[in-house]
Amino acid sequence: MANKNKSWAYVGLVAVAAIWGANFGVSRLVMETFDPILFAFLRFGLAVPLFFGLLYWKEGSIGVPVRVALQLAAIGFIGITVLEIAVMYSIKYTTLANASLLNVAPWPIFAALFAPLFTKESLTKRLAIGGFVAMAGVCFIIIGGEEGLDLSSDHMIGNVLAFGVSLFGALFNLACMPLMQKYSPLRVSAWFIAFGALFMLPLTCGSWGKVAWSSLGAGDYTAIAYNVLLCTVAAVFVWNAAMHQVGAARSNFFRYVVPATAVAAGYLFFDEQITLLQIGGATLMAMGLVWITSERSTSR
Template structure:
């Protein structure tokens, strides 16, 4: 069996974990300020990243010049991106935010890839990607909320669309560094810097939380976000993305809204429409078509 299937499986699993996190974290937002919860997620994950890096590679250091690059990547790709996602949801509908954030991201990754790495945009990638875009659109808009382009949601819409552009550039900016250093080392340091820059933004939020009143559900949400959604997910996603290529890997983000729909059904008894089921089939067909390409770019296959 071709080893590339391991990486495609890893991408699918991580995207499903991120989608399920919608259900896990939604109730926690009633207790935690969104920025504080994001800081807990990434800040508490930092020691685990450094511990794994030390155990696996024997050292944690990285040249100063590269540290400056990773500081910028962390500021934009973790601090800025997480805040933009939260405020896009605040200022527009969930359907708008999901569609404008998730759907264009892989497309921008494919378009911008030649600027950072030697990735070929193949016909199979284009066809499979188009099917996946149609599928994820049905999944997001098929929920009944619909796309709302009124001026009341313009700020949120622009933020959500901006997230897809910045997110794609963030992924691609990591790729050249992952050719010099491991994906684990790169991830560890940009998450460290992202958490560091996010810390001052939580000022004033800590006192608003009734820490003594936290229950098992709150701690479960924090542990899931730290260990599963961040430590495990970032290690697997970035390692798989490096092997497969950013353009292909990012199309697997379309599994996120599908998993979120399932999480909504499990956690909040939300229904699934026929349009969403049709969309899931289209999306799955597109991703399978992408992943069955026999030969990857020589610059990516290892």
């Protein structure tokens, strides 16, 4: 079984994926109030001072060499600015089911395949089997919904964008791994979040005046706080720390918890029905993840 000192990492990965999954419901509630790019900027931009404050409190400094800052700028641009926008437009140009499946399902596969280029990780037999079982489960969760899967040419642009999110998202995760061998996950996270928010800021021009700021209610502020404190500060820190501990390939399979939690959020917030196929898929996904965690990581 996994070492006890890695148990916290697996618990953290599940918790973070659940937080991100529930955010589909939380964010959908405020999308009529905020432009999607503006809301994404608020999520990451408001998190920046919290990240750096926490970094200074824990480590006594916040700086990185110029060469590393340039690397983190590229990582932030791809991993935060480009990916967040691509996710939004993939949802716009295809169905939610298509976007969910293509955004999530291939991501861990790409991470496992490309991991040897960035780390000492390898794709083991147990990881491959567990990943395949978990991926099958998440496919059942998404296909079992009301929308089903529609791969017609009408949704080609959105489907390509969603698939691209999986590819570049996996590379984004892996690109952080070498830096986290030299710097703490908190320092790496703080800087790429800061650069990602900075590059996103010009894209919000024209959106600020469309928000009736004086009319925002408790629900709006709660959604912002949830996105900043839980989905960004806590989640990114825990995810990167856990990924550093057990490896990027193994960690990314836990992204499959996201659509399962999103389905649960839809049931709780919007009274969306959960089908037997989705319940079976969630069970299959859980079995695959348990199988993966029972193997000792060889990444370090």
